[in-house]
Amino acid sequence: MAKKILAVDDSSTMRQLIKMTLSRAGYEVVEAEDGAKALQKASAGTFDLVLSDINMPVMSGIELLRKLRALPQYRFTPVVLVTTESQSEKKQEGKTAGATGWIVKPFEPEQLLAVVTKVLRS
């Protein structure tokens, strides 16, 4: 069974890039455009990995991460944050909230694939 990944970003371009890269590598990608929608989708199903942007309307990626970690089925699910270089303080915040890793925007599709492959393997 293909591993299921939840891609959370308010930018349709980023979601498109993530979906394009990962579905080609055989993963099943579900998109959500903000933290609240992601939480809804995450609660309704199960995912092997959550990739989330930080700065989003309605609910930020950090808040989503905290809420996910509070759900029993997501306590150990890898959550990778997608950040930009200007948000180094956010990275720390994300780590404290329980993020598994991060990817810096902009990234190459192969970088994303490498991180995802690794996180899902370990």
Place this chain on the structure above:
Amino acid sequence: MELGDLEQLQAGFRHEAEDLLTDLGAALLLLELDPHNAEVVNRVFRAMHTLKGSGASAGFRRLANFVHHVEEVFNRIRNKKLQATPELIDATLKACDCCALLLGLGSTDDDTPLPLETEVLAALRPFLPEMDKATGKAQAATVAASVAARYKIGFRPNREIFFSGTDPASLLLELTDLGEMEIHCDTADLLAADPFDPEQCYLRWEVFLDTKQAEQAVRAVFQFVEDDCDVSIEHEEPAASARAESKAARFRGATQQAFSALGFALEQFQSGDENLGLATAHRAAQTLISACKAHGHSGATIAARKVLEAVLAQQVGTLDGGWLTKVKLLIEAARLAVDSPTVAEIVTSPPRGTAVAAEISTAPEAATAAASIRVDSVKLDALMRLAGELLVARGALPAFADRVEHIAGEESSKSMAKEMRDAGAKVSRLADDLQATVMSIRMMPVRQVFQRFPRLVRDIARNLDKNIELHVSGEETELDKTVIDAIGDPLTHIIRNAADHGIESKADRVEKGKSAIGRIDLSAYTRGSNVVIEVKDDGKGLDAEKLKRRAVEKGLLTEAAVAAMDEEAAFKIILVAGFSTVDKVTDLSGRGVGMDVVRNSVEALHGAIRIQSEIGKGTSFRIELPASMLVSKGIRVAVSGHEVVLPISTIREMVKIPKSVVRSVQGQPIAPVRGTVFPLLWLAHALSFERMEERRAELAVAIIDAASGPYGLVVDHFLGEVEVVVKPLNGVLAKVPEYVGAAIMGDGKTVLVVNTERLFALQRSLLTAHNDRLVALPG
């Protein structure tokens, strides 16, 4: 990523960026009204942030770099270190315009700054903190090397680092984004390891990084792994030797290393360690890509990507016997690409003029606008469902045919006929719904056009030191995409005219006892199958007598002609080409071009304009347009034994009048209809048909609301209302102005649709040419 993917991604980003820029513009106007609203500041910041991040990801590097500076400014506003002043909003709005230009440039490698880019960055510089001014300047004037710093980074991961899911190589890769670097790997521990544990990390690295980024950015790379490794970052004066080492030599060194790693990987693969070999190849290919990218060698980057793609394909398990040969060829190709000079090195790009830059920047945008249409997914779902149902319903028909064949004798043909009729009715109902849905996909809310006007009005008001409020309503009203695309320009002219000439200066308004704040109302609403767009200002209004005088002075109309005009006809003088009521040519309007564009565009859309105005109270422009260009209602009429269609949108009413009331004034037949006198035009004559002898005492007349004024169109008979799909004419017929297109009737017959909007004006201009004299606009 494949090339088609990148194009798709870029097209997607263009759409997203357009939305973001629109939202940004709207948010900035809100921010100007309420500079301390944190929610709005955040909205602005987020839009910029997305524009930057997604732009960079989709390959719009220049756009991302530019937005970065603007984002810095708003980061300071967000942190309350700066206030959103009108000057700052001005500069930021210009920055949005600049973003649109850069978006048009796409993923270019050309770094020549656009004039607007330089202007905006200069305007923003006072708002940037000291540290960023340096980079800002570097961006604008391409003073590069002066601010670069060299860091010596010691990176010693803990042995157990792999257990936290961290790959040291990914950190090193991340560092390559910051600048150029030289990496030394210390393998002493690895060689000394006994016994060797493959799950431990024995390597240490020393990195020399040349970067323009602040130390903080370097530190941020290691932030997540601080606990899992020992990192030291020292600022270093660039050594003379390091400087002497040319960029090209470093590139050669890096690529050579990557190639030998690839060779090693293939050996591993061949000797049976397939997974290990592939992993090594994967990493080596990644290194090669980064090296080529850092060197700005796009040809080699593409070649290196192909190697990585081949490795990835093999890794995900699509085992291919010929893979080894293929990948070896790809590696050879990459080696050749690396050895060939970069494009930038051979072609010295000539300095480019502003005009050329602007041309290039608009072209791709126009192309995307024409080629794609964004659709609400709900509408698409409905379409899919209908198509499915239609297929099912259609499937029932052959089954019926079978039954008719086999059991024709047993079942009464009457009941079968009924069933078939029911099935047919269902198919046609579905087809109707399907058509309606397809049509609705073409329908878009006028918001798409309206959203540009708050900015326009604000800019004009600021330029002319006026206070103007724009009130918008009915943004949800839907119009066909063709109409939406075409209505922007005429509306811009009308609104600009209202803000510039309609609304008086603050002092004048107060003197007249009006509020100092002028008001423009922009509204849209549906009326039958048409959509009305109205622009109303509370300014000084149009002076019919003055307009008439001016038209005569300019030699556009004769004394006699203007004397016969009623008020509305006089107002419409402002739509005539070459007419302008303002002596002083302002920056914004008043050049006498523009308002005639309004008339032409609206006519081209088969719409009609009405102008109402009262001196001292204001002016209103009312544009009525067919909501959809595809299916429209028409009136079938008979004329000289032919059948044609008149578009219903231009018909005010249809009447029968006694022939005896027709009079002739200076050769122009006229007739009164309910107290108003209309000029008459015989359709047969206008279309050059043979006019039949009229024995009837009554004339069938359609009163047409043309932009040039109403007139009566005399036909033989009205045959009834019809819904038609109008197709534009092609070939020879396309140039015949008397027709707008051909209508396909329900029975498949094709009938020509008359251009009632222009028919009268066409006849008049023929007459004018004949008689060589000025003729009045009909009033």
